Amino acid sequence: MAPTSGRRAEGPSAGLVSLCLATLLGGGLCLTVAFLSAPALGVTAGLALAWATGASVAAGLAWRRAGRAVAQMEKLSGEMDVLSRRLLAIEQRPGPAPGPDAPRPDRLAEEVAEVTAEIGLLGGIVRELAVTVAAQDGEIARLKERAAPAPAFPPSAPAARPVAAAAPAPQPVPAILPRSAPLPPSAPLRPFVPEPALPGPETRPASDAAAAQRQEEILTALTEGGLEVHLQPIVSLPQRKVAFYEALARLSVGGARLTPAEFMPTLERHGRTTELDRLMLARVTAISRQLAARGSAAAVAYALSPSSLFEPGFLRALGRLIEAHPELAGRLILALPQRSLRSLDAEQAAALAALRERILLALDRAVDLRFDGPALAAQGIAYVKVPADLLLGRSAPGADLAAEDLAAALARVGLRLIAEGVERESDVPDLIDLDLPLAQGSVFSPPRVVRPEVLSPPPEPGPPEEGPPVRRSFRDFLRRAV
Numbered sequence: 122m123a124p125t126s127g128r129r130a131e132g133p134s135a136g137l138v139s140l141c142l143a144t145l146l147g148g149g150l151c152l153t154v155a156f157l158s159a160p161a162l163g164v165t166a167g168l169a170l171a172w173a174t175g176a177s178v179a180a181g182l183a184w185r186r187a188g189r190a191v192a193q194m195e196k197l198s199g200e201m202d203v204l205s206r207r208l209l210a211i212e213q214r215p216g217p218a219p220g221p222d223a224p225r226p227d228r229l230a231e232e233v234a235e236v237t238a239e240i241g242l243l244g245g246i247v248r249e250l251a252v253t254v255a256a257q258d259g260e261i262a263r264l265k266e267r268a269a270p271a272p273a274f275p276p277s278a279p280a281a282r283p284v285a286a287a288a289p290a291p292q293p294v295p296a297i298l299p300r301s302a303p304l305p306p307s308a309p310l311r312p313f314v315p316e317p318a319l320p321g322p323e324t325r326p327a328s329d330a331a332a333a334q335r336q337e338e339i340l341t342a343l344t345e346g347g348l349e350v351h352l353q354p355i356v357s358l359p360q361r362k363v364a365f366y367e368a369l370a371r372l373s374v375g376g377a378r379l380t381p382a383e384f385m386p387t388l389e390r391h392g393r394t395t396e397l398d399r400l401m402l403a404r405v406t407a408i409s410r411q412l413a414a415r416g417s418a419a420a421v422a423y424a425l426s427p428s429s430l431f432e433p434g435f436l437r438a439l440g441r442l443i444e445a446h447p448e449l450a451g452r453l454i455l456a457l458p459q460r461s462l463r464s465l466d467a468e469q470a471a472a473l474a475a476l477r478e479r480i481l482l483a484l485d486r487a488v489d490l491r492f493d494g495p496a497l498a499a500q501g502i503a504y505v506k507v508p509a510d511l512l513l514g515r516s517a518p519g520a521d522l523a524a525e526d527l528a529a530a531l532a533r534v535g536l537r538l539i540a541e542g543v544e545r546e547s548d549v550p551d552l553i554d555l556d557l558p559l560a561q562g563s564v565f566s567p568p569r570v571v572r573p574e575v576l577s578p579p580p581e582p583g584p585p586e587e588g589p590p591v592r593r594s595f596r597d598f599l600r601r602a603v
Contacts, residue, residue: 148173339388340391343388343396348372350570353567356565364559366419366420366421366422367421367422367561371570389426402442404576408571413448420453420454421452422455424485424486427460427461431469440476440479456482456504457482457485458485459486459487474501482501483503489511490524495534498534498536505538508541509541509542509544509552509560525554539560540560540562543562
């Protein structure tokens with residue numbers, strides 16, 4: 122197509138050139154005749170001829186360019202035609218029929234979800250193994266420290282043994298004399314074994330035995346009903362009205378009431394923190410149901426331990442608990458450690474995302490004031506608990522925002538700041554100046570133990586009591602019988 126159009130373009134161009142040459146030749150002859158007959162008319166005719174010549178040359182060039190443009194357009198149209206035919210052929214070509222083994226998108230998504238869940242379970246198992254190995258390493262290190270002073274005593278033992286070794290084997294009466302003879306030299310040997318040093322190794326095992334017994338008592342109290350639940354209110358500022366409660370664990374051991382700081386190290390060493398969280402959540406659920414039965418809208422918060430947060434299936438079991446008791450939706454608040462929130466994996470993030478529609482989440486045990494408000498809001502966090510000393514600048518290691526701007530910055534993304542551990546009345550005005558909406562501490566109310574009857578499930582409504590028998594007339598009896 123393109124060569125044919127090229128020859129068509131060259132034909133008119135050659136004829137046009139011949140026509141222009143003939144016109145110029147004729148015009149030149151006419152100009153010569155006109156100039157010879159009338160010089161003035163010849164000059165005018167010459168100018169007209171020059172203008173006509175220039176116009177004809179310009180027209181020829183334009184015509185030539187137009188011919189080239191037409192040729193290029195025809196060439197491009199041909200190429201477009203070829204491409205359109207190829208595209209139609211590709212569209213009309215039948216695709217490969219999906220075989221029975223071809224993975225469907227939904228099936229592929231399910232397989233990916235199963236693999237992700239298995240990876241999360243393996244990660245939880247690895248973390249448990251790491252915690253167990255770390256605890257065993259700590260026990261081994263402590264045992265080595267206890268056994269370290271022992272080698273100091275063997276040198277003195279051989280010095281005392283020759284006294285007993287000097288006695289020969291049991292013999293007749295003469296053997297008594299050698300046993301009494303070494304007595305004088307044995308007297309100066311006694312100072313080599315210092316008397317005050319003997320109770321040293323005995324006091325350590327005694328203290329270790331007491332510590333081991335104490336740990337055993339803590340574990341026994343956990344399993345045999347020594348766990349108590351205390352409630353402490355979180356109040357609004359400055360009104361000091363109860364917004365919700367926090368459930369705190371206490372362990373009754375030997376007549377003493379232990380705080381988490383006293384018994385949590387033992388539970389962590391023996392891997393029993395998840396058991397504590399399960400027991401506490403069961404009691405918190407009962408408390409929430411009691412509050413709902415009494416018509417109270419207050420929620421109950423509980424701080425999870427880091428190991429429970431990374432326990433495989435723990436959060437999903439909690440979701441099933443809420444599904445079994447839909448009246449608890451919005452009445453439970455889970456407080457998660459700041460460091461644990463920063464190290465969530467994909468499985469824990471997905472489990473929390475499934476819970477946040479029914480359970481409120483809070484950030485707890487903050488170690489600094491570096492908060493990413495939008496990221497926390499995206500994770501479903503509703504409350505941020507910060508120690509009062511950290512907010513008042515007594516122990517702040519650094520912050521992205523000043524304390525006076527923190528509450529407003531978090532409020533803009535829907536987060537409410539809570540000052541916990543308020544122990545001095547003089548700190549309350551300072552916290553109010555920081556525009557803190559909520560606070561918690563013994564200044565407002567100390568933790569109070571929950572009565573056992575509150576922890577029991579609410580009684581089911583029984584059948585209505587029947588009234589006393591009513592005497593009816595014999596006529597009424599006959600009417601009913603008929």
